[in-house]
Amino acid sequence: MAEVTEDKKVDADSKRVHTYPLIRHSDMNDEMKTEAMELCVTACEKFASNNENAAKMIKDTMDKKFGASWHAVVGEGYGFEITHEVKNLLYMFFGGNMAIILWKCS
């Protein structure tokens, strides 16, 4: 496992293009999507070492901006099954190894 991840990291280093944010799945409207994406990028860059804080920042900001109850998960390896309000889901990759899922469900 460790070797595999190392290889991936090496690959990531050699192909630096793969660090841009890549939306894997989303059903938000465009402006919400761009805002959320930028917020996630900012949060991840700011708290590169601490996923919890990054997620916290994302969640708090989304709560303020778009109301009610948002949930954010930031990590490198996990599986999930969630119920989200329609048009309030963003699932994206960033930095070549970080995956962020952000959804609203009150």
Added chain:
Amino acid sequence: MPPKQVKSKTAASVDRKRSKRGDGDDLTEMGDGTEQDDWMQAKTLVKPEDQLELSEAELKEEFTRILTANNPHAPQNIVRYSFKERQYKQTSSVDQLAVHFALDGNLLHKDSEEAKKQFNRMGLAETKEAEPAEGAEPSAAAAEESGGEGVPEGGAAEGGDEDAALAPATKAGGKEKKLTNQFNFSERASQTYNNPFRDRATVTEPPPRASFSSNVTQWEIYDAYQEDFEKQEKSKEKKVIPGRKEEEKSKKKFQISETSSDDITRVETAAKIVERMVNQNTYDDIAQDFKYWEDVSDEFRDSEGTLLPLWKFSFEKAKKLAITSVCWNPKYRDLVAVSCGSYDFMKQGSGLIILWTMKNPSFPECFFETDSGVMCLDVHPQHPHWICAGFYDGSVAIFSAVDKRDGAIHRCTAKNGKHTDPVWQVRWQKDDADNNMNFYSISSDGRICLWTILKNEMVYQDVIHLSLPDISAEGPDGIKVATTGCGTAFDFHKQKDYLFLVGTEEGKVHICSKAYTSHFIDTIDAHNMAVCWNRFHPKIFITCSADWTVKIWEMKDTMDKSEGADETRKPLFSFDLNNSVGDVAWAPYSSTVFAAVTSDGKAFVYDLNANKYEPLCEQMVAQKKKTKLTHVEFNPTYPIVVIGDDRGNVTSLKLSPNLRKMKAEKKGAPPVDEATKVQREIEKLEKILSMVRNQPTEATA
């Protein structure tokens, strides 16, 4: 000490006396002095040592004392410097006021500031008492005045009014006097009407939710990035090319926007949907029947079925015309193309091609008017909007359901190979090697033509000439002049599409191949009219005729030309239907079921599996008597048949379950795919045929 005291006392009294005479102003209390004098005179007069010694005469001298109101303490000569005259001047008058006694009291003038403030404080306290007694009294000033006059008329009421009036007055200004009439003070209360309360509750629908799940792993992330990278590369390449295409698209969009300036076209789609909805509502029960109704009584009647009438399509313009051909659309299962013309030689008028949809039975989806009666019609299997039609005047044309021009897209002319006699049947073929569409047509002039549609025109090619080699008219010199037969129907083999059957007016059925232009592979003496291959079995075909019969034939394997074209063979099955048969059609779902329609308005459905001699269903379909049924077609997917008659009506009927029996699958068997189904159908038919072949004599009905 006492003598000294006496001395002082007397001295004091003498002093007083003297001062009385001298400085009279200082003494105020004369009464005391006189009393003391009288009391003191009883004693001897004691002279003080420094008393003036005056003579008697001097003592009797009268001195005039003038008492003025001048203040003795006020200076008499105040000199002030006058800047004006630049010298000291004596002030003429001096202030003589002397304050003897001053005592500060606590009385205030009632109009002074302080007093007013006090009044205010007092006034507020009083208004609080008067509040509950407040009534609605707008003219406070008038009431005040009336109250102020001091004669409260009307007694308590007015007093109360005053109070109420005054109370708001004080409230409002806070500076006016409060003339509370203490005697006629009464409280007044009132309750306004409170609207009754009503509970209202509503529940809003929560925002819709959806589930989402995924796995986050390093390799998934990597893969996603790789994919995206590749896409980006591709899009970069494509950017150069779509530059031109986008221009075209924008041009097209321009055109579309221009044409849609007409209001009706914008509403078109909406209107269409609404029309369909209305139709669905109107014919709701029919729609329900079509979908769900199954004739329950079929369980009891083993060998009988029914046809349930569903929608009836009739068009104004088609009322005088007969339905000459019916064809289901291969792609859109609810669309049926119908051609209208006239079979009557004498009455030849215009024709129609109508496209009906089951979703809208009241008005055709699309229709084309033609100047000549349309005798036949076919819808292209791959391009379902291409319709080819053959006319009574011998020409053929192609229409497009999509491109709604008023007329045909292509139409052949007299020069272009038009038939000289009515075209009875047309059939589309597979696109040829050059991807051009082509179709066959057969007509009474004895020619079977292949028409190919090149870019902008139709090109024809004679395929076969129907000649009658045996019955050739003897010319005057004995030359055999080949007479041409009249082709009335043809059908292509489902699997081997180079093979086709031709039915002729003479009563022969020819089996032909595309390869041969003048020779037939085989000929059968049959009757005329419609010919239709069996869908499943590669060798069985059915024919029907005006001679009241429907016959089922088998095509022999060995084509021995030497045996002659006119070797009479017997049909495998033959059914007598009591009236001339207009059309016959095989069912798409079963190899043993077929339907036939007759001139007396009846429809027959046979299932060879169930009953080889009698129809499963014999039903009157036409509304009025004397309506001949001209065509019948099965719908490829739904259990429906569509029947056309000679009054321009198209009726759709649903087949009851008995009529649609397919071979039951064994329980537990794996689901059957297409090929196996076909095989089974063929086997089913084979069984029946084998019985028949062995006993051909029994086959006649």
